[in-house]
Amino acid sequence: MTVEDVPYVAALDETIFEDPQVTIEDRIVRFEEELARPFAVVLVAEQEMTVEALERNEDNIVGYLLAWSTFDEAHLLNIAVSEPSRRKGIAKQLLDAFLTHEKFRDLHLVVLEVRVSNEAAKKFYEKEGFVLSRTRRSYYPDGEDALELVRARSEGDA
Numbered sequence: 001m002t003v004e005d006v007p008y009v010a011a012l013d014e015t016i017f018e019d020p021q022v023t024i025e026d027r028i029v030r031f032e033e034e035l036a037r038p039f040a041v042v043l044v045a046e047q048e049m050t051v052e053a054l055e056r057n058e059d060n061i062v063g064y065l066l067a068w069s070t071f072d073e074a075h076l077l078n079i080a081v082s083e084p085s086r087r088k089g090i091a092k093q094l095l096d097a098f099l100t101h102e103k104f105r106d107l108h109l110v111v112l113e114v115r116v117s118n119e120a121a122k123k124f125y126e127k128e129g130f131v132l133s134r135t136r137r138s139y140y141p142d143g144e145d146a147l148e149l150v151r152a153r154s155e156g157d158a
């Protein structure tokens with residue numbers, strides 16, 4: 001992701017993770033901060049703009065992935081794909097790009113949290129070989145529990 005992409009990624013983030021408490025300006029600042037962190041990576045997925053996509057007022061950035069390298073682990077903080085672009089393999093492409101990224105190549109474990117109610121994401125991670133490590137009670141600000149999922153790096157990842 002480049003600094004020019006930040007407003008578009010922030011807008012995408014707002015449509016996917018609605019939260020009246022978080023303004024678009026907050027989201028822009030957050031992604032600018034992520035870009036500046038040496039241990040963070042934000043990857044974006046872009047689509048070819050078709051006439052239909054333009055008519056639907058879609059942007060060419062249709063997904064993003066945010067991850068941190070922390071000690072010997074990769075922490076996958078978020079992965080998100082715009083609703084019209086789902087079930088086309090975009091999240092899988094983002095995950096594969098992250099797993100082969102130079103910043104994460106030597107890390108042994110990928111860790112993430114997912115809401116217990118997030119069936120789509122749980123199915124996605126399960127298919128991608130993530131397994132349950134533990135339940136983190138009241139992990140989210142609204143009190144919902146998180147499942148901590150992990151995936152050991154295999155040789156095929158790099």
Ligand SMILES: CC(C)(COP(=O)(O)OP(=O)(O)OC[C@H]1O[C@@H](n2cnc3c(N)ncnc32)[C@H](O)[C@@H]1OP(=O)(O)O)[C@@H](O)C(=O)NCCC(=O)NCCS
Binds near residue numbers: 115121125
């Ligand atoms: C979870 C999410 C990122 C998946 O993105 P996606 O681009 O649609 O995923 P893919 O097309 O790469 O899916 C790969 C596989 O994951 C599984 N999967 C993905 N979404 C699924 C769903 N809604 N129901 C069941 N399985 C699903 C399927 O096995 C799918 O393969 P298939 O389409 O051939 O059956 C997307 O639904 C999303 O952005 N959700 C909102 C944001 C979010 O909750 N992010 C996770 C935060 S932890």
